[in-house]
Amino acid sequence: MKKILIILLMINLFTSISVAQDNIVTKLESKYTYVYKDGDKGFDVYIGDKVGWCDINGKEIIAPTKYTYVSKYDKGFYVKIGDKAGWCDINGKETIAPTKYTYVYRSSNGYEVKIGDKEGWCDINGKEIIAPTKYTYVYKYSDGYSVNIGDKAGWCDINGKEIIAPTKYTYVSKYGDEGFDVKIGDKKGWCDINGKEIIAPTKYTYVSKILDKGYSVKIGDKAGYCDINGKEIIAPTKYTYVDKYGDEGFSVEIGDKKGWCDINGKEILTPKFPYSFIFYNEGHGFSCYTTDNRFHIYNMKQNKIADIDETRYIGMSEGLLCFPNENNLYGYMEMATGNVIIEPQYTSAEVFKDGVAKVSKGKESFLITNPLKGKSEVVSSLSVEQGKQSDIDNNIPEIKRKQENTFAVIVANQNYENFVCPFAINDGKTFKEYCLKTLGIPATNVMYYEDATLNNIHNAMGRIKDLADVYEGDAKIIFYYAGQGVTGEDKQSYLLPSDGVINLISSTGYSLQSLYGELGNLNVKSAVCLLDAGFNNENRKGENVGKNRGVAIKNKEEILKGRVVSITAASSGETALEYKDKSHGLFTYFLCKKLQETKGEISLEDLGTYIKTNVSKTSISINNKKQTPNNKASELVNLKNEKL
Numbered sequence: 001m002k003k004i005l006i007i008l009l010m011i012n013l014f015t016s017i018s019v020a021q022d023n024i025v026t027k028l029e030s031k032y033t034y035v036y037k038d039g040d041k042g043f044d045v046y047i048g049d050k051v052g053w054c055d056i057n058g059k060e061i062i063a064p065t066k067y068t069y070v071s072k073y074d075k076g077f078y079v080k081i082g083d084k085a086g087w088c089d090i091n092g093k094e095t096i097a098p099t100k101y102t103y104v105y106r107s108s109n110g111y112e113v114k115i116g117d118k119e120g121w122c123d124i125n126g127k128e129i130i131a132p133t134k135y136t137y138v139y140k141y142s143d144g145y146s147v148n149i150g151d152k153a154g155w156c157d158i159n160g161k162e163i164i165a166p167t168k169y170t171y172v173s174k175y176g177d178e179g180f181d182v183k184i185g186d187k188k189g190w191c192d193i194n195g196k197e198i199i200a201p202t203k204y205t206y207v208s209k210i211l212d213k214g215y216s217v218k219i220g221d222k223a224g225y226c227d228i229n230g231k232e233i234i235a236p237t238k239y240t241y242v243d244k245y246g247d248e249g250f251s252v253e254i255g256d257k258k259g260w261c262d263i264n265g266k267e268i269l270t271p272k273f274p275y276s277f278i279f280y281n282e283g284h285g286f287s288c289y290t291t292d293n294r295f296h297i298y299n300m301k302q303n304k305i306a307d308i309d310e311t312r313y314i315g316m317s318e319g320l321l322c323f324p325n326e327n328n329l330y331g332y333m334e335m336a337t338g339n340v341i342i343e344p345q346y347t348s349a350e351v352f353k354d355g356v357a358k359v360s361k362g363k364e365s366f367l368i369t370n371p372l373k374g375k376s377e378v379v380s381s382l383s384v385e386q387g388k389q390s391d392i393d394n395n396i397p398e399i400k401r402k403q404e405n406t407f408a409v410i411v412a413n414q415n416y417e418n419f420v421c422p423f424a425i426n427d428g429k430t431f432k433e434y435c436l437k438t439l440g441i442p443a444t445n446v447m448y449y450e451d452a453t454l455n456n457i458h459n460a461m462g463r464i465k466d467l468a469d470v471y472e473g474d475a476k477i478i479f480y481y482a483g484q485g486v487t488g489e490d491k492q493s494y495l496l497p498s499d500g501v502i503n504l505i506s507s508t509g510y511s512l513q514s515l516y517g518e519l520g521n522l523n524v525k526s527a528v529c530l531l532d533a534g535f536n537n538e539n540r541k542g543e544n545v546g547k548n549r550g551v552a553i554k555n556k557e558e559i560l561k562g563r564v565v566s567i568t569a570a571s572s573g574e575t576a577l578e579y580k581d582k583s584h585g586l587f588t589y590f591l592c593k594k595l596q597e598t599k600g601e602i603s604l605e606d607l608g609t610y611i612k613t614n615v616s617k618t619s620i621s622i623n624n625k626k627q628t629p630n631n632k633a634s635e636l637v638n639l640k641n642e643k644l
Contacts (some may be wrong), residue, residue: 024058032064041072053077053092061092075106087111087126095126109140121145121160129160144174155180155195163195178209190215190230198230211469213244225250225265233265243470246462248280260286269302277444284319285335289444297321297335305338310443311436317351319372330359334372341371350450358450390582392592393426396433397599401440405525406476407467408435409460410448413483413498422540422578425450427482427532427588434592435478438600439644451498457510461518468522477519477527478644482588484545485533485576493535493558502537502545512558520562520634526642528604531568532587534576534627540585542575542625560634565642567591567608569615571628577619587629590614595644605631605639 025043028035034046043054045064052064053072062070062077069080077088079098086098087106096104096111103114111122113132120132121140130138130145137148145156147166154166155174164172164180171183172191180191182201189201190209199207199215206218215226217236224236225244234242234250241253242261250261252271258278259271269278269286275296279287285299295313297306306323314322314330320341321333331344346359355370369377412428414421432448435441447460468475484496486505494500494509501508512535519527539545560566569576569587579586594602594610602610608631619627633639 028054028058038072044070062088067098073106078104096122101132107140109142112138130156135166141174143176146172164191169201175209178211181207199226204236210244216242234261239271245280245466248282251278258288268300269298279316281316281335282318285316285321287313287316287321299335299338303338305335306333313443314349315351317353318355318370320352320370322349322351322357332357332371342368353453353456390584390589392582392584392589392596393430395596396437397596398437399440399599402442403440403476404442404445405471405474406439406441406478407445407464408432408441408447408478408480409464410435410446411452411457411460411481411483411495412448412450413452413481413496415451416484416496416498416500416545419484419539419543419545421482421484422580423584424482424532426583427585428480430584430592431480431482431530431588434595434600438595440600441478453499454497454508454510457495457497461515465518465522468524471524473523474525476525477522478530479515479519479527480530480532482532482585484539485531485535486537486545487535495531495533516558516560516564516566520560520564522562524563526637527562527564528642528644529564529566529568530591531566532576532585532591533568534570534574536570536573536575538575540576540578542577542623560632562634563636565604565633565637565639566631567604567611568630569627571630574627575625577623577625577627579618579622581622586615586619586623586627587611590618600644602643603640604633604642604644607644608639 025035025037028043028045032045032047036044038044040056042056045052045054047064049068050064051067051070052060053062053070054060067079067081071078076090077092079086079088081098083102084098085101085104086094087096087104088094101113101115105112110124111126113120113122115132117136118132119135119138120128121130121138122128135147135149139146144158145160147154147156149166151170152166153169153172154162155164155172156162169182169184173181175181177193179193180195182189182191184201186205187201188204188207189197190199190207191197204217204219208216210216212228214228215230217224217226219236221240222236223239223242224232225234225242226232239252239254243251245251247263249263250265252259252261254271256274257271258275259267260269260278260280261267273290275288275290277289281287283300285297288296288298290296293310295308295310296304298304306321308323312324316322316335319335321335322330323333324330325344329344330346330349331340332342333339334341347362348360350358352370355373356367359366359368410428410432412425414424428448428450432446435446436443447463449456449460464477481495486494486496486502486509488494488505490506493512494505496502496509499508515529519529537545569585577586579589582589590611594607612629612631615627615629619625
């Protein structure tokens, strides 16, 4: 019985619809000389030989007073007068008059137009950008037009100006502001952004521009490299992968075996072993890292001079390797010969920079000169306020996970010319341990600097940029800074390098605008800034470090772009203070405390909230001053979903 009732109801419904449609048709037929229903789109309506259009409810959209042909599409109406075609929008407003073109088609970003077999293009408002007088094919992209004459391809800019004439290449594709990928058959080449040919498509099966460094080229599965002018440096006849590292040289591979070529393409380390990374040291030798968690050190003659476990590896520079003995005392070995130049005697040591290295014996620290540049001697003793160990320095959780694609820059600036930033080195060392043990970042991925110069910071950011390019969006970046911050007369915030001059901060400091800008331009999953610094020109003890400054200048608010997150120790006008009882900065103490408690399994949103709450309360309690950490992120980042 229910089925019969449903059937009857449906019959009534269809009958009602049919009657309504018949009524609309009858109404239209009383007005127009001919009516044709075009499915569910609407009605063709005629008065004599003129065609118009009514919607499915019989409402007139286009009056049958002008056009000899009308056809409805999703985006509007294709109209004609005789053999001339035009277009009306979805409301029937004429966008392109049917007076010039023989064909018009509305796409998502404009109109394809024709006169005979020649194609052109009009913008979304019907303005002609490319006249249909030359090309047989035109297609619009966001930054220009792909054009053809027969099987020859070219390119016009966004204003329709021809950049590459379609007379030579069979394929042309624009890559941002880098230039054009061009082909003749299966051979690829490259033209610059102005259409000038840099690499002719006569030899290579693959060409890709690597920013401003040069071109990766291939013939089949063999890889090579051309310089920025298109000159071949490494022929694609031997290696399966080639990548340029600044002005140092090329990392080359044959299968999973890695080697090195110098800046002129000459092979100086044969690809024999499956190294994870190779670090080249200024013409002195190589530090090669393998999956057995060891660094294998070679000189320029490919003789191995040392093997060092990753947890004890310090680094190499200026022809010397800093190495530990079995008693964890550090000395220096000459990379060219493998001879020990400075016997292991230091409880901690760093690599040489500009002929000087920082070393320590117990609590006493010194600067020594490079013996390869003269007699080694102590040039100065450093005032280092290290303090006692606290709860976050012990029982650091060791997690088995490895974040192979996460890279960290850690800058700990403590010793300045006229003052000390207390416990900054403690902060840097402890955070480094959390990176290695708790966050699972490989030692090779951590760039650690104590008392970093401006050049050190620039070099670190350059390496980060190269790594981001190589990992093609699959890398994560952490930038950590403990030290002094300064606000300049320009109201910009700056990190103060160890060689920075406060009264010349705009030229000797590293601005947050530069830091956030460089990180924001990286193609990465995320770039997290952790800054244990204030920018009101007071040090961690609350003392003014600027000269001739009556009051601190409030800094400008920095805007984040890309995938950048920033968690800073203090808000504008506040000081980033010390936590003297813990021998750390307040910010770093609670940062590491939460990583210790959660074993690193915490979102950046929750981490930022924890730091802000606890630093704010503790600062008022122990320092009697407000310190309010500031957490912010660019629009592309969801802090709930991101972790360190």
